[in-house]
Each structure stands twice: as structure tokens, then as C-alpha cells.
Amino acid sequence: MKREFYKSLRTNSHEEPLGPGGPLCAGCGGQLNLRLFHKALGENVVFVNAAGCSTLLATYPLTPLNSSWIYTAMACAPAGAQGVRDALDILKAKGKLGADQDRKVAVLTGDGAAQDIGLSSTMAAIHRGLDFYYLCYDNESYGNTGFQTSASTAYGSRTATCPITPSSPHGLLHEKRDLFEIWRVQKPPYLATVSPAYPLDLSETIYRAGKFKGPKLFIALTPCPPGWEFDPEWSVEIARLAVETGIWPLKEAIHGEVAHTHVPRKFAPVENYLVRQGRFRHLFEPKRDEETIAHIQATVNNYWSAVRNNEVSSDGAPAPHQDEP
Numbered sequence: 419m420k421r422e423f424y425k426s427l428r429t430n431s432h433e434e435p436l437g438p439g440g441p442l443c444a445g446c447g448g449q450l451n452l453r454l455f456h457k458a459l460g461e462n463v464v465f466v467n468a469a470g471c472s473t474l475l476a477t478y479p480l481t482p483l484n485s486s487w488i489y490t491a492m493a494c495a496p497a498g499a500q501g502v503r504d505a506l507d508i509l510k511a512k513g514k515l516g517a518d519q520d521r522k523v524a525v526l527t528g529d530g531a532a533q534d535i536g537l538s539s540t541m542a543a544i545h546r547g548l549d550f551y552y553l554c555y556d557n558e559s560y561g562n563t564g565f566q567t568s569a570s571t572a573y574g575s576r577t578a579t580c581p582i583t584p585s586s587p588h589g590l591l592h593e594k595r596d597l598f599e600i601w602r603v604q605k606p607p608y609l610a611t612v613s614p615a616y617p618l619d620l621s622e623t624i625y626r627a628g629k630f631k632g633p634k635l636f637i638a639l640t641p642c643p644p645g646w647e648f649d650p651e652w653s654v655e656i657a658r659l660a661v662e663t664g665i666w667p668l669k670e671a672i673h674g675e676v677a678h679t680h681v682p683r684k685f686a687p688v689e690n691y692l693v694r695q696g697r698f699r700h701l702f703e704p705k706r707d708e709e710t711i712a713h714i715q716a717t718v719n720n721y722w723s724a725v726r727n728n729e730v731s732s733d734g735a736p737a738p739h740q741d742e743p
């Protein structure tokens with residue numbers, strides 16, 4: 419993706435929208451994503467937060483956010499966002515709220531609510547064309563209740579509800595549900611996958627989304643040290659490996675038209691990503707699980723083969739590559 423606005427890290431706001439010392443786990447990728455997302459959105463935001471890890475940020479009556487925040491149940495954050503958007507619009511229509519006092523409305527939710535419990539209210543909000551941002555921090559589990567399986571859990575992962583046992587030695591053998599494609603069916607104005615290891619790419623997608631009125635949706639890979647089992651200092655490295663191995667494609671869809679925003683010049687083998695995480699330890703110890711590793715590699719290879727076949731430009735050149743500086 420040719421960046422129009424975020425050409426270097428100096429472009430990112432130096433204002434910190436998220437106070438330090440929050441109660442989330444050390445190295446939480448969700449907090450990294452939220453910080454970058456909030457910086458790019460600015461401070462005039464109302465966050466509508468579905469129950470999950472990020473709701474632990476707030477200790478009534480305080481939050482560490484430089485913006486407004488309301489809490490909802492897991493099922494209904496987009497419905498809450500509709501109410502906030504309507505209230506703002508009614509106040510504007512009555513002349514009680516100036517244009518400079520308007521707020522962006524952003525749902526903040528984990529993958530449990532996004533993929534399962536809140537999916538129907540999200541699909542309804544997209545269908546209605548609600549003018550809102552939606553950030554799903556995807557830690558591929560129900561993280562704050564102890565790393566139970568969600569529809570977003572990665573193939574081969576150990577979870578609390580799929581432990582490694584003699585009758586289940588490979589981990590979870592369900593494919594991760596493709597939330598990007600579920601949302602893309604409705605052709606929202608803007609949709610993207612992002613990673614905290616690519617802050618310029620992440621910020622640029624929010625800049626690009628800001629040109630559109632309607633649903634603007636983001637799925638952010640969220641390394642989770644306690645659930646994925648790695649040292650908190652490696653969160654950004656793990657997020658980078660997910661992209662470099664091709665496991666986490668960075669892409670956008672504008673009114674349903676997909677383009678990849680960053681394509682690695684050379685893909686690393688998926689085991690470089692898997693071997694760094696305890697949730698996949700059983701694939702390497704006490705002996706390698708060649709079948710499951712090969713399955714994950716084949717899934718990634720098939721995805722990128724399809725991309726190459728579809729994203730060759732009219733002059734026959736492959737889709738452009740661009741590395742984060």
C-alpha cells in the first residue's frame with residue numbers, strides 16, 4: 419500500500435491517549451493495538467466496549483483513556499454504538515452540539531464477542547450502515563477467562579478447553595473462522611486487518627478509513643503472553659513473525675474490493691512463528707508433529723497462491739511489495 423499520510427513514525431501523534439500502569443497483562447498486544455488505534459483516531463472518540471479483557475482498563479469511575487468510554491455486554495456493543503451515534507446526531511440536529519464537539523464512535527471488542535456472542539448485532543449494524551469504527555483485538559481465544567477456545571482460535575493451538583491429551587495430541591483441529599470474509603460479504607466501506615508490529619500500516623488504514631461514512635472495521639492480531647505462552651517482551655516480535663510467515667495477511671477491503679497492504683518479500687516458514695509459543699509446544703515436543711505443522715504451512719501456502727493468482731496486475735507484474743521501514 420502506498421501510504422498517503424503516515425510516511426514515517428514521526429507522523430504519529432506524540433500525545434499519549436492511553437495512560438500508563440493499566441491492569442492488563444504485561445506485553446498485552448491488545449493494549450498496543452488500542453494505543454495505536456486511539457492515536458490515529460484522535461481524542462474525540464466514544465469507545466463502546468464489549469465485555470472482555472479491555473473492560474478491565476476501567477475502574478469506576480475512571481478509565482486510562484483520553485476519551486469517553488461506555489461498557490456493554492458482549493452481545494450488544496454495536497447496538498450501544500448505534501445509540502451513541504443517534505444521540506450525537508440528534509443533539510447536532512437540534513443545534514445543541516457544535517460540529518467541533520462531535521465524536522467518532524468506536525466499538526472495542528475481543529474476538530469472542532466479535533466472532534461468536536456479538537456477531538449478529540455487528541452484522542445488523544453493518545447492514546444498517548452505522549457510521550462507526552470497530553476494533554476487534556483478536557487474541558484467538560476467550561483470553562480473560564482463561565484462554566478457552568473461540569471461533570478465532572488457530573489450528574493446532576492448545577487451549578483451556580482443548581488441552582493436549584493422549585486422545586487429543588494435535589491441539590484444536592478446527593480452522594480459524596475468517597471474520598474478514600464474513601464482514602466483507604456485506605461490502606462495508608472499509609475493512610482491514612492490522613498488526614501492532616506494523617504501526618505505520620495500522621495508522622494508515624485508520625486514515626484511509628476516515629474518508630468513508632459507514633462501518634469501518636479492523637481486526638488486529640493480538641499476541642497474548644499468558645495465553646499464547648511467551649515472554650511479554652516478545653509481543654511485537656511474535657506479531658511480526660505472524661506477518662512474515664504469511665499466517666496473518668495485512669489487507670484492506672474497500673466496498674468489498676480486497677488489496678494487501680503489506681506483502682513480505684520472502685515468507686519465513688510457519689514454524690518460526692509456532693515454535694516461539696507454548697500453545698503450540700506439543701507440535702515440537704516431545705517429538706515433531708509433522709502432519710499438523712505441514713497442514714498449517716499448506717493452508718498458508720494455498721492462501722498466498724490464491725492471492726498471487728488474483729492480484730497480478732494487468733501488465734503481468736506481481737502485486738507491489740512494501741516493507742515497513
Ligand code: SF4
Binds near residue numbers: 442443446
Ligand atoms: S489475557 Fe491476553 S489479551 Fe487479555 S489482557 Fe492479558 S495479554 Fe491482553
Ligand SMILES: [Mg+2]
Binds near residue numbers: 528530555556560568
Ligand atoms: Mg479473545
